Amino acid sequence: MANCPKCSSRQAFLKIGFLSKLSDKFRCRKCNSIIEADKTTLTTVGAGIGAATYPTLNWIIYDSGNPLIWLPIYILGTASIVFWLAFNQFKTVKLTLAKDQNQKLTSDWIKERLEKIKLPPPLPPNASRVDYLKRKYYRKSLRELERIANDPNMTKDAHKAATELIQKKNVN
Numbered sequence: 001m002a003n004c005p006k007c008s009s010r011q012a013f014l015k016i017g018f019l020s021k022l023s024d025k026f027r028c029r030k031c032n033s034i035i036e037a038d039k040t041t042l043t044t045v046g047a048g049i050g051a052a053t054y055p056t057l058n059w060i061i062y063d064s065g066n067p068l069i070w071l072p073i074y075i076l077g078t079a080s081i082v083f084w085l086a087f088n089q090f091k092t093v094k095l096t097l098a099k100d101q102n103q104k105l106t107s108d109w110i111k112e113r114l115e116k117i118k119l120p121p122p123l124p125p126n127a128s129r130v131d132y133l134k135r136k137y138y139r140k141s142l143r144e145l146e147r148i149a150n151d152p153n154m155t156k157d158a159h160k161a162a163t164e165l166i167q168k169k170n171v172n
């Protein structure tokens, strides 16, 4: 069963069902331990389906004589097979704790990346020109902000916006 070997909390179907050879490790959603799956049925079958896609589509479109009937059949058929296998994997997989709990998973890497993309704060209801410019300059580096703040060709509002962002960066 798809439970965490450490805290025995149940893991998500989508996570376990679609584990593949390329990513057979994941983190427990409760205790955050790295868990390994003993088998990844979907990889082989997925590769098979992938390899068969081009010839199958070719046949459906040019030779079947009835692409409007065969295409939905093919899509539904493939989707059913994949989901059935995923469900099977979910039911029968054996999960163990990964030996190396300090490794970095792809999902960790993606999460770190996403955290780095900080979104600018929303504009206040009666936003001034300075508020608008601060939003526009939000992702600029300290150096770029200093250049704006000291550029005699930029407006006073631009100077103010850049200066306020510099002050905020220096506080953090």
Ligand SMILES: [Zn+2]
Pocket (backbone or CB within 6 Å): 004, 005, 006, 007, 008, 009, 028, 029, 030, 031, 032, 033
């Ligand atoms: Zn756990």
